[in-house]
Amino acid sequence: VVHNLTWEISYQYKYLDCYKKLSVAINGMTPGPEISAAEGDTIIVNVINNLLMENVAIHWHGIRQIGSQWSDGTDGVTQCATMPGDTFTYQFVVDKAGTYMYHSHYGMQREAGLYGMIKVSPRAGESEPFTYDGEHSIVLSDWYHSSPYEQATNLTSIPYQWIGEPQSLLINGRGKYDCANLDATVCNATNPECLRSNFTVSPGLTYRLRIASLTSLSALSFQIEGHNMTVVEADGNYVAPFATQNLYIYSGETYSVLITANQSSSRNYWITTNVVSRKPATPVGSAILNYIPNHSGDDPSTIPPPGPLWNDTESRKAQSASIKAEKDHIQSPPSTSDKTILLLNTQNTFQGRTVWSLNNVSHSLPDTPYLIALKKNWTDVFDQAPAPESYDQGYDIYSVANNTNAISSTSIYRLTFNSTVDVILQNANTMTKNDSETHPWHLHGHDFWVLGYGDDKFNLSTDGQKFNLVNPIMKNTVPLHPYGWTALRFRADNPGVWIFHCHIEPHFLLGMTVLFESGSEMVADPPQQNMGCGKTKSLIMQQPSSVSP
Ligand SMILES: O=C1O[C@H]([C@@H](O)CO)C(O)=C1O
Numbered sequence: 001v002v003h004n005l006t007w008e009i010s011y012q013y014k015y016l017d018c019y020k021k022l023s024v025a026i027n028g029m030t031p032g033p034e035i036s037a038a039e040g041d042t043i044i045v046n047v048i049n050n051l052l053m054e055n056v057a058i059h060w061h062g063i064r065q066i067g068s069q070w071s072d073g074t075d076g077v078t079q080c081a082t083m084p085g086d087t088f089t090y091q092f093v094v095d096k097a098g099t100y101m102y103h104s105h106y107g108m109q110r111e112a113g114l115y116g117m118i119k120v121s122p123r124a125g126e127s128e129p130f131t132y133d134g135e136h137s138i139v140l141s142d143w144y145h146s147s148p149y150e151q152a153t154n155l156t157s158i159p160y161q162w163i164g165e166p167q168s169l170l171i172n173g174r175g176k177y178d179c180a181n182l183d184a185t186v187c188n189a190t191n192p193e194c195l196r197s198n199f200t201v202s203p204g205l206t207y208r209l210r211i212a213s214l215t216s217l218s219a220l221s222f223q224i225e226g227h228n229m230t231v232v233e234a235d236g237n238y239v240a241p242f243a244t245q246n247l248y249i250y251s252g253e254t255y256s257v258l259i260t261a262n263q264s265s266s267r268n269y270w271i272t273t274n275v276v277s278r279k280p281a282t283p284v285g286s287a288i289l290n291y292i293p294n295h296s297g298d299d300p301s302t303i304p305p306p307g308p309l310w311n312d313t314e315s316r317k318a319q320s321a322s323i324k325a326e327k328d329h330i331q332s333p334p335s336t337s338d339k340t341i342l343l344l345n346t347q348n349t350f351q352g353r354t355v356w357s358l359n360n361v362s363h364s365l366p367d368t369p370y371l372i373a374l375k376k377n378w379t380d381v382f383d384q385a386p387a388p389e390s391y392d393q394g395y396d397i398y399s400v401a402n403n404t405n406a407i408s409s410t411s412i413y414r415l416t417f418n419s420t421v422d423v424i425l426q427n428a429n430t431m432t433k434n435d436s437e438t439h440p441w442h443l444h445g446h447d448f449w450v451l452g453y454g455d456d457k458f459n460l461s462t463d464g465q466k467f468n469l470v471n472p473i474m475k476n477t478v479p480l481h482p483y484g485w486t487a488l489r490f491r492a493d494n495p496g497v498w499i500f501h502c503h504i505e506p507h508f509l510l511g512m513t514v515l516f517e518s519g520s521e522m523v524a525d526p527p528q529q530n531m532g533c534g535k536t537k538s539l540i541m542q543q544p545s546s547v548s549p
Pocket residue numbers: 162347430431432437506507
């Protein structure tokens with residue numbers, strides 16, 4: 001089956017949290033339309049950029065793009081962003097059942113509202129390791145009243161100006177900012193656009209909730225008053241089921257949970273989401289679990305569940321560690337790896353600016369997309385010296401970052417095609433005393449095995465012995481917890497060049513990115529629609545069709 005979609009991208013005034021703000025919409029909607037398909041289907045999306053003054057690129061998060069590398073949608077890596085008035089056609093196969101998402105991958109544009117969910121059901125005749133009577137999709141995001149332009153300018157200025165905490169948390173694009181003392185033309189508490197989202201259930205039935213986090217910054221907890229959730233899927237992979245009252249979800253992750261509507265049907269129940277891992281300054285986000293026959297807009301008279309304490313780091317780490325592969329869907333990892341890359345995550349100063357670095361390298365994207373440069377053997381596009389695979393083992397992860405002399409580089413990691421690579425993400429103190437943050441790391445083009453998490457500094461000889469090689473979950477996004485490490489293994493079996501980055505928008509902007517290349521010579525030549533920036537302009541000039549008379 002081929003799904004042929006046409007999406008017009010434009011700015012719209014929205015009252016997503018009752019406060020009037022421009023959002024980037026798809027066919028008028030934020031979040032954009034859900035893509036619903038079956039395993040093996042082809043998705044074609046014609047993206048028309050009607051933004052007037054701004055480029056666009058859309059990434060299909062969790063879709064590996066096997067054989068369709070040019071559709072990964074990553075500005076500076078697989079394409080030049082699409083200019084106003086132009087159309088870019090993405091085409092790819094959804095080859096694995098599960099819950100995925102799409103979003104802008106151009107600067108910090110995602111946080112302006114360009115995102116949505118991708119839902120892939122199994123092939124006809126194939127079943128999943130759980131059953132349910134109905135399903136709902138839930139897109140979680142955070143919302144700022146300042147624009148990505150103001151934020152990016154502040155973040156790159158001297159002195160550094162941090163973006164702060166979001167104004168609201170949105171559930172399917174709806175939140176509630178406190179409009180008291182604001183003019184109704186600016187903030188309108190009764191605008192229908194900011195009515196709470198509601199999810200209807202029939203008493204006694206079981207529902208699958210597909211939950212995606214597309215936050216710019218916030219790590220979240222998600223809970224439903226009076227109902228336990230059973231986690232069954234993560235990032236398109238089946239999870240050995242476990243029950244929880246609150247689901248921790250980091251930006252870039254998706255989960256499916258099962259809930260049974262087994263409470264009294266005399267009323268509705270609260271659904272809430274709250275900020276964890278950073279000291280919150282954002283009100284709890286809320287929606288309604290609507291039990292038939294109650295009215296969907298009836299707020300429960302109870303107090304919404306407050307969620308766990310923001311600084312209960314131990315329970316977050318425990319939940320991460322409890323996510324394992326479902327017993328009949330274990331894909332065993334290779335028992336050894338060919339290479340181990342240690343990545344020390346630090347906040348640094350570079351030329352007076354505050355940046356984020358990996359092994360002291362703060363990454364910047366070149367003007368010409370990597371994949372085109374690699375195909376054309378252009379060696380002047382990015383730094384050809386290999387990116388560093390390790391860091392000074394004497395580094396004290398508990399002290400305020402003293403390595404203030406990070407470098408800025410476009411360098412990449414070149415991996416042997418089909419080799420097995422371990423990546424050990426190592427957290428450390430930021431430039432603030434007693435502060436280490438949570439970073440959700442997302443890999444394009446692959447799923448990886450999550451081999452383990454630990455506290456303190458990773459020790460290859462002792463911690464490496466404790467890797468879970470029996471039933472590790474595969475994911476595409478994983479948290480790195482404060483002062484800890486996270487170990488991943490992946491096979492470099494997808495030809496191309498793939499970005500691996502912190503999914504927090506400001507951290508991505510400030511250099512928290514690396515690139516993995518392998519087998520890029522096997523990728524087909526770049527389509528003309530991916531060109532138009534940097535050195536690729538010279539290629540377009542060579543095409544007879546674009547030579548003017
Ligand atoms: O990148 C960041 O900068 C601030 C803080 O470290 C300095 O203001 C913060 O909380 C981040 O996540």
